[in-house]
Amino acid sequence: MILRGLVQLALVRALRPAACVLGAAALAFALATSRSSSAAALAAGADSAALWEHGARRAAGWTVALLLVLGWLGMQALRTLSGWRRRDVDWLAPRAPNAAALLLSTWLGLVAAALILCGATALAVEACANGGRASWIEGPRAFEGEGGWLESGTARSERLATGALPAGARLRLEFAYASGGPDVRIRAVLADPANGAELARSEAAVGTRGALEFELPACPGGAALRLSTTDPELRIYHLAQSGRIWLPAAHEGFASLALLVRLALDASTCCALALALSGWLSGAAAALVLAGFAILALFSDANASWLPLAGLGHALRVLEEGRVPALPSAAELARAAALSVLGLVLAAASLRRWRRERA
Amino acid sequence: MRGLASREPAHATLVTVTPPALEIHRLCAGYPTHLGLRRSEVLRGLELELARGSVLGLAGPNGSGKSTLLRVIAGVERASSGTLRVLDGNIEDAAVRRRIGYLPEDSPFPPELSAQSMLELCGAVSRMPRELVKHESARLLALVGLESAAKKRLGRYSRGMLRRFGLAQAALHAPELLLLDEPTAGLDAQGFEVLGAILAEARARQASVVIASHLPGDFSDHASEMAVILEGRIALRGSVKELLEGRSLLELYRARGAHSAGAPAG
Numbered sequence A: 001m002i003l004r005g006l007v008q009l010a011l012v013r014a015l016r017p018a019a020c021v022l023g024a025a026a027l028a029f030a031l032a033t034s035r036s037s038s039a040a041a042l043a044a045g046a047d048s049a050a051l052w053e054h055g056a057r058r059a060a061g062w063t064v065a066l067l068l069v070l071g072w073l074g075m076q077a078l079r080t081l082s083g084w085r086r087r088d089v090d091w092l093a094p095r096a097p098n099a100a101a102l103l104l105s106t107w108l109g110l111v112a113a114a115l116i117l118c119g120a121t122a123l124a125v126e127a128c129a130n131g132g133r134a135s136w137i138e139g140p141r142a143f144e145g146e147g148g149w150l151e152s153g154t155a156r157s158e159r160l161a162t163g164a165l166p167a168g169a170r171l172r173l174e175f176a177y178a179s180g181g182p183d184v185r186i187r188a189v190l191a192d193p194a195n196g197a198e199l200a201r202s203e204a205a206v207g208t209r210g211a212l213e214f215e216l217p218a219c220p221g222g223a224a225l226r227l228s229t230t231d232p233e234l235r236i237y238h239l240a241q242s243g244r245i246w247l248p249a250a251h252e253g254f255a256s257l258a259l260l261v262r263l264a265l266d267a268s269t270c271c272a273l274a275l276a277l278s279g280w281l282s283g284a285a286a287a288l289v290l291a292g293f294a295i296l297a298l299f300s301d302a303n304a305s306w307l308p309l310a311g312l313g314h315a316l317r318v319l320e321e322g323r324v325p326a327l328p329s330a331a332e333l334a335r336a337a338a339l340s341v342l343g344l345v346l347a348a349a350s351l352r353r354w355r356r357e358r359a
Numbered sequence B: 001m002r003g004l005a006s007r008e009p010a011h012a013t014l015v016t017v018t019p020p021a022l023e024i025h026r027l028c029a030g031y032p033t034h035l036g037l038r039r040s041e042v043l044r045g046l047e048l049e050l051a052r053g054s055v056l057g058l059a060g061p062n063g064s065g066k067s068t069l070l071r072v073i074a075g076v077e078r079a080s081s082g083t084l085r086v087l088d089g090n091i092e093d094a095a096v097r098r099r100i101g102y103l104p105e106d107s108p109f110p111p112e113l114s115a116q117s118m119l120e121l122c123g124a125v126s127r128m129p130r131e132l133v134k135h136e137s138a139r140l141l142a143l144v145g146l147e148s149a150a151k152k153r154l155g156r157y158s159r160g161m162l163r164r165f166g167l168a169q170a171a172l173h174a175p176e177l178l179l180l181d182e183p184t185a186g187l188d189a190q191g192f193e194v195l196g197a198i199l200a201e202a203r204a205r206q207a208s209v210v211i212a213s214h215l216p217g218d219f220s221d222h223a224s225e226m227a228v229i230l231e232g233r234i235a236l237r238g239s240v241k242e243l244l245e246g247r248s249l250l251e252l253y254r255a256r257g258a259h260s261a262g263a264p265a266g
Helices: A005-015 A017-033 A038-094 A099-129 A254-280 A285-296 A310-318 A330-350 B068-072 B115-125 B130-143 B161-169 B189-204 B240-244 B250-257
Strands: A136-143 A146-152 A155-159 A170-179 A184-191 A196-208 A209-215 A224-229 A235-238 A245-251 B022-033 B037-052 B055-058 B081-086 B100-103 B178-181 B208-212 B225-228 B233-238
Touching: A005 A038, A005 A099, A017 A038, A017 A099, A038 A099, A038 A254, A038 A285, A038 A310, A038 B068, A038 B100, A038 B115, A099 A330, A099 B208, A136 A254, A136 B037, A146 A224, A146 B189, A170 A310, A170 A330, A184 A209, A184 A235, A196 A209, A209 B178, A224 A235, A235 B189, A254 A285, A254 A310, A254 A330, A254 B189, A285 A310, A310 B068, B022 B068, B037 B081, B037 B130, B055 B068, B055 B189, B068 B081, B068 B100, B068 B178, B081 B130, B100 B161, B115 B130, B115 B161, B178 B189, B189 B208, B225 B240, B225 B250, B233 B240, B240 B250
Parallel strands: B055 B208, B055 B225, B100 B178, B178 B208
Antiparallel strands: A136 A245, A146 A235, A155 A224, A170 A209, A170 A235, A170 A245, A184 A196, A184 A224, B022 B037, B022 B081, B225 B233
16 A cells, blocks of 8 residues: 555655755754844743743744745645646556555655654754753643633632642633733632632733733642732733643753644645645645645634644744643544545545646 | 457367457547637547557657557547557556556656666556566666666666666566557667567567657567558558658658548548
């Protein structure tokens, strides 16, 4: 079923030396010139400034890698079927090849190329980021609910949806749509749900959009969170969906490992979809559809998280803070696999006729 | 319908007739023009039959339809109308296509792969057993004089080397029908010997061969017959000696063109 020669051919074509050299030069430039902004340094505070500095470098490197790897491999995939129809058809068609074997083999070659390019990027980024600190990895959602408005004189209670957590875990709450003043002072109190005893407390002033974060104490029986604001006439929305638990990570460099896995996974899915699009549309139309889809997914919000690439935009934002994005969940892996299979099946169906009529 | 009687003992009463390697009736093929509103036909009702084990030289001027005919027989292009039976089967049938060896006109092989890797890929696509592919690719690369360049990328091959490689890939799976489009283009004297060796092997296994070329010298030593294709039809057919009678191909085309000006050829 797998044609080793075609795997090799797709891999060699995707790793053309000239393209690799140009990509490496762009990556080196991004890594050499990236700096954490002064606003970011202020937001980070003295403790996390180094993490943010390393994170800025990682984010710059991976942003360039994302654009180049997705663009280049997507282009390779888009050109595959037209290349078969235009050139390779002369030696392929008389041999009556199995279309599924051709596509699976070529796709595997592109996946191997994605892994190699992402692996090389991870090595280069980590060598330049020069970071060896401990950090935090994105954990599970903190709350089940949707969130709601927080107004003066009323308090909101949320139940933390976590079980036992390791020492050093942190809770980050996200707020947005503040109205009535320059910023809103928010107080968060964590209490034992059994007896109401206060476990932790934190306060922060949040502008139009912002976060409040504090270290979680040991709370094996769960915890209740009470949110309130003291400012009269002011209100702000608690984005419960974005509330996250952050777990301690031994090394900040795991961030590049997480990006490697995410980018290779999304590049593989995009290659399968590109093969399918190029089977049924002209090259230019397929490229346009793919680019539009990528932009939509990269800048989408949580509602479009089922799209491939949707997790990458969020992962890059996590990276900027020197933190480690979560690895793809089982649901994300299943979605990527399903979309890849769908892409390959559609592409194979388009090969029922090798050569369209010449125009 | 012409056919070869199989070699039955003299006392046998049942004589089986082997179907021809090629049976083509009123074949048309071409491409759409004017945004698909019209069609330009390259093959215009072509009639051809080729007996098993015979070698046919196909001559004709540029644009007469030689390459298109070979591409249609090989399953690369589709005919727009007419009947095409190849090796007593339908060309749409994968099993029939795998019995054909085809040398394309332009040697469009991936420049990134070595000759050995490419032959292994061709064998795998044709579903040949891996051991057989290894054995046959080594033997054929030696036969076409490329064993020392087996690991070299095809992109670094000269035109003549690519033609030799093309001959090796066409013969890899011991096809029953071998289609060679301009096999001598770019070949040196040694290359002509290579072509002779490939054709000798094909004859030895009773394979049928069609050689398309501008030059009768390319097939005159090997072909049992010659056909001239003009404006998408077979205009003449006979032995090479009989057809040329000391004339050049150009004289033949002109003579036939003048002769057939008022009546459809083929």
